[in-house]
Amino acid sequence: xxxxxxxxxxxxxxxxxxxxxxxxxxxxxxxxxxxxxxxxxxxxxxxxxxxxxxxxxxxxxxxxxxxxxxxxxxxxxxxxxxxxxxxxxxxxxxxxxxxxxxxxxxxxxxxxxx
Amino acid sequence: xxxxxxxxxxxxxxxxxxxxxxxxxxxxxxxxxxxxxxxxxxxxxxxxxxxxxxxxxxxxxxxxxxxxxxxxxxxxxxxxxxxxxxxxxxxxxxxxxxxxxxxxxxxxxxxxxx
Numbered sequence: 551x552x553x554x555x556x557x558x559x560x561x562x563x564x565x566x567x568x569x570x571x572x573x574x575x576x577x578x579x580x581x582x583x584x585x586x587x588x589x590x591x592x593x594x595x596x597x598x599x600x601x602x603x604x605x606x607x608x609x610x611x612x613x614x615x616x617x618x619x620x621x622x623x624x625x626x627x628x629x630x631x632x633x634x635x636x637x638x639x640x641x642x643x644x645x646x647x648x649x650x651x652x653x654x655x656x657x658x659x660x661x662x663x664x
Numbered sequence: 665x666x667x668x669x670x671x672x673x674x675x676x677x678x679x680x681x682x683x684x685x686x687x688x689x690x691x692x693x694x695x696x697x698x699x700x701x702x703x704x705x706x707x708x709x710x711x712x713x714x715x716x717x718x719x720x721x722x723x724x725x726x727x728x729x730x731x732x733x734x735x736x737x738x739x740x741x742x743x744x745x746x747x748x749x750x751x752x753x754x755x756x757x758x759x760x761x762x763x764x765x766x767x768x769x770x771x772x773x774x775x776x777x778x
Contacts, residue, residue, distance in 0.1 A: 592768065593768040595765055606765065643766075650716075652713055655700075655708040655709070
């Protein structure tokens, strides 16, 4: 398996623009997580899905952020409108159901909002 | 609140010296415990995980961690540091029950001096 695949790897956008980050989880994994990593706040869980259904979105910073998982092999994280403080590395991770199964991470998308 | 604490945001050791990175969790019920490593501009990679089969867990690259319930700790060690070990290390916990959140510590940046 190719692992968790995220695209794009880098994104530079202007403030106010819409940004869409994409994730393809590992085949067969039924949990998908979106994290944000910044120097100030470390790794924050934004939202996670189980069997394509959003379970906990309490980490989503505000209404400008939305996430979808239309099928088991694809998820998006959208920011609209984007702001400079959204600049961060966004990670997608997936795992299989199990008491101690680990999450596998993608390479991340480095977002810069200017 | 459920949390995980990593003492020491930066640790520096000499090549060949012992590596000790500290992790404590907050719960009377042992959670599922993980250590991840992150190399520059990459995603997180699993080093090892606690499975409750043994309190001393061996991982990749010569790392190991010992689960100590009495101390609510899961410290990461390596007998002899190598230059290639320079990276950021994250302790993570997942508590059982209804939640499937994987909560990360703030990370420890390990520097290895020649």
